Amino acid sequence: MVGPMNGDWRRERLAFLSVITAPAAWIVLFFVIPLGVIWAYSFGRTLNLTEVAVTGTLDNYARVLDPVYLMIFAKSLVFAGVTTAICLLVGFPYALVMTFATPRGKIWLLLGIMLPFWTNLLVRTYALMAVMRTEGWINDAVGLVGLGPFEMLHTNFAVIVGLVYVHLPFIVLPLYSTLDRLDRSLLEASLDLGAGHIRTILQVVVPIARPGILSAVMLCFIPALGSYLTPDLLGGPDSQMIASVIERQFKRANDWPFGAALSFMLMYLTLAAMAVRALQDRRKGAIA
Amino acid sequence: MTGKSLIRFENVSKRFGSFIAVDDVSLDIGEGEFFTLLGPSGCGKTTLLRMLAGLETPTEGRILIDGVDVTDVPPNRRPVNMVFQSYAVFPHLSVADNVAYGLKIDKVAKAERDERVAEALRLVKLEDFAARKPDQLSGGQRQRVALARALVKRPRVLLLDEPLSALDAKLREAMRGELAAIQDAVGVTFVMVTHDQDEALAMASRCALMNRGQLQQVAAPGDLYEYPANRFVADFIGTINMVEGTLGLDEPDQAAVTSEALDCPVWVNHGVTGAPGTPVWVGIRPEKIAMTPIDQPRPAGPEEMPAANVTQGVIVRSAYLGASTLYEVEIATGIVLKVAQANGDRDAGQGLPAGSSVWLSWAPKAPVVLLG
Numbered sequence: 001m002v003g004p005m006n007g008d009w010r011r012e013r014l015a016f017l018s019v020i021t022a023p024a025a026w027i028v029l030f031f032v033i034p035l036g037v038i039w040a041y042s043f044g045r046t047l048n049l050t051e052v053a054v055t056g057t058l059d060n061y062a063r064v065l066d067p068v069y070l071m072i073f074a075k076s077l078v079f080a081g082v083t084t085a086i087c088l089l090v091g092f093p094y095a096l097v098m099t100f101a102t103p104r105g106k107i108w109l110l111l112g113i114m115l116p117f118w119t120n121l122l123v124r125t126y127a128l129m130a131v132m133r134t135e136g137w138i139n140d141a142v143g144l145v146g147l148g149p150f151e152m153l154h155t156n157f158a159v160i161v162g163l164v165y166v167h168l169p170f171i172v173l174p175l176y177s178t179l180d181r182l183d184r185s186l187l188e189a190s191l192d193l194g195a196g197h198i199r200t201i202l203q204v205v206v207p208i209a210r211p212g213i214l215s216a217v218m219l220c221f222i223p224a225l226g227s228y229l230t231p232d233l234l235g236g237p238d239s240q241m242i243a244s245v246i247e248r249q250f251k252r253a254n255d256w257p258f259g260a261a262l263s264f265m266l267m268y269l270t271l272a273a274m275a276v277r278a279l280q281d282r283r284k285g286a287i288a
Numbered sequence: 289m290t291g292k293s294l295i296r297f298e299n300v301s302k303r304f305g306s307f308i309a310v311d312d313v314s315l316d317i318g319e320g321e322f323f324t325l326l327g328p329s330g331c332g333k334t335t336l337l338r339m340l341a342g343l344e345t346p347t348e349g350r351i352l353i354d355g356v357d358v359t360d361v362p363p364n365r366r367p368v369n370m371v372f373q374s375y376a377v378f379p380h381l382s383v384a385d386n387v388a389y390g391l392k393i394d395k396v397a398k399a400e401r402d403e404r405v406a407e408a409l410r411l412v413k414l415e416d417f418a419a420r421k422p423d424q425l426s427g428g429q430r431q432r433v434a435l436a437r438a439l440v441k442r443p444r445v446l447l448l449d450e451p452l453s454a455l456d457a458k459l460r461e462a463m464r465g466e467l468a469a470i471q472d473a474v475g476v477t478f479v480m481v482t483h484d485q486d487e488a489l490a491m492a493s494r495c496a497l498m499n500r501g502q503l504q505q506v507a508a509p510g511d512l513y514e515y516p517a518n519r520f521v522a523d524f525i526g527t528i529n530m531v532e533g534t535l536g537l538d539e540p541d542q543a544a545v546t547s548e549a550l551d552c553p554v555w556v557n558h559g560v561t562g563a564p565g566t567p568v569w570v571g572i573r574p575e576k577i578a579m580t581p582i583d584q585p586r587p588a589g590p591e592e593m594p595a596a597n598v599t600q601g602v603i604v605r606s607a608y609l610g611a612s613t614l615y616e617v618e619i620a621t622g623i624v625l626k627v628a629q630a631n632g633d634r635d636a637g638q639g640l641p642a643g644s645s646v647w648l649s650w651a652p653k654a655p656v657v658l659l660g
Contacts, residue, residue, distance in 0.1 A: 188372065194394060
């Protein structure tokens with residue numbers, strides 16, 4: 001049966017159109033068309049400083065498969081993967097504590113995760129540089145007990161620290177919303193049946209929250225994969241991620257077609273990851 | 289209570305901030321009892337049950353199970369298991385794995401575990417559903433899983449939190465009998481929370497009625513209905529006509545009460561232990577009032593006081609309830625008494641029409657006189 005709401009919306013074409021037109025126009029004008037142009041560029045060739053000819057060539061994609069770039073892709077995947085893993089390890093307990101905190105405690109914990117989020121990324125990154133540089137606060141502190149100084153800034157370590165710092169909210173917030181919806185009586189039932197708290201978390205909370213955890217992982221992994229500012233500012237010569245390479249094609253190298261091909265490679269990877277996730281979900285659904 | 293005490297609450301109180309959920313409750317529950325905690329919502333019955341499970345800690349007092357103080361023992365180390373109101377069946381595990389969950393924690397060897405799981409599923413008639421996931425089960429079946437999962441651990445006490453409230457009426461009726469049968473089969477002490485008095489009365493060996501965190505009366509279901517300890521109990525259990533009155537004669541096995549609300553005195557065959565002149569409440573259940581048409585002779589009153597226990601009135605309205613018909617009869621003082629007449633044969637359903645004048649009378653054994 002079609003609900004009355006449904007019927008009304010279908011019949012009221014005008015109301016529907018008036019609501020949808022502006023956002024649809026916006027998405028087409030500023031998202032679909034530019035993306036389409038860049039996608040077309042990825043099959044093109046640079047003619048001169050300002051012109052690109054779309055010839056349908058696959059040369060740009062062939063260049064993407066060059067080991068140099070594949071290595072950078074691989075490294076980006078590793079950076080994003082390690083970042084996501086650390087975020088999950090830190091974020092899951094944090095979200096769990098938030099779930100069981102008092103209403104007042106919840107607000108403070110939420111503030112703890114949101115406050116950095118509200119601060120400009122550049123400011124946060126420079127702050128991290130101040131903390132980690134050779135004459136920075138960490139080295140000042142460990143220097144007091146006669147250790148160091150350690151070279152931290154412009155290393156892969158600094159990139160990971162920076163990426164975790166930036167992406168923690170992306171994993172904590174969806175995790176929290178998942179865990180908060182969990183039926184508390186399931187946890188009580190587990191305790192009642194003799195399980196301790198750790199076992200309850202591992203055998204009841206994690207399996208039941210699995211779809212939410214996977215979504216949180218995706219929400220963290222995808223932006224981490226495309227990180228630009230963090231590896232650029234905190235990393236050393238060997239911490240280049242794919243976004244920096246793409247940026248160079250569009251600016252210094254002025255090779256828009258190749259930059260476009262690299263960009264779309266990143267997008268294909270992301271879409272593939274999401275497709276795998278969706279397929280997994282569907283298989284789950286079929287079994288259940 | 290007969291038999292030895294298995295559970296003892298000693299002056300147990302539970303406060304949430306300034307709210308007193310359970311107020312100084314002392315209670316003994318015997319081995320093998322089917323004990324129900326009954327009361328309106330917010331009366332503290334669920335909190336009392338959760339304290340027994342270990343899911344809440346008393347603010348004051350002690351809880352003993354089998355003579356052992358378990359007040360501070362965590363839920364996973366108590367010899368009790370619970371059937372939750374929402375059933376709390378693990379959605380990611382099959383029926384068999386749900387039931388096996390507690391046994392795996394207890395490190396019961398696989399052969400014995402399989403045996404006991406199969407036995408528990410047989411007990412709740414789910415042996416054909418072992419491989420199913422909870423989302424392929426009906427509400428009633430999920431509840432059976434929760435029951436099997438708790439019973440398979442062979443607890444000393446099985447706790448049931450409103451176990452039937454989510455089932456439809458027919459199933460609820462059937463489950464009542466089945467729960468009682470299961471208890472007979474396993475011999476475990478059952479403690480059940482319910483807000484449904486029919487459920488509590490039908491299933492319990494004894495029942496505690498609570499209000500505002502305090503125990504009102506602990507008694508067998510019949511005693512709760514026929515010998516209420518106070519006005520709250522009399523009012524909560526079943527339907528009752530309650531009028532205010534003044535105690536007249538009061539002897540060990542008889543008493544008389546006059547009431548402005550009734551135009552006849554009330555003669556009862558039980559003592560009240562109050563001085564003459566004490567304000568009291570008189571309660572008479574609708575089915576204990578006899579009703580005859582006014583053109584018949586006046587029913588006789590008690591020998592000791594022929595004027596008592598008989599009055600007359602006019603039927604204002606009636607409700608046909610199948611097994612009985614409930615009449616509302618207005619008497620000369622203006623109050624309306626509820627009178628139930630059993631529909632003893634199929635013609636009885638027609639009953640007396642509204643506007644009929646009738647005699648109302650009751651036996652000395654019918655009313656209950658309460659001091660508070």
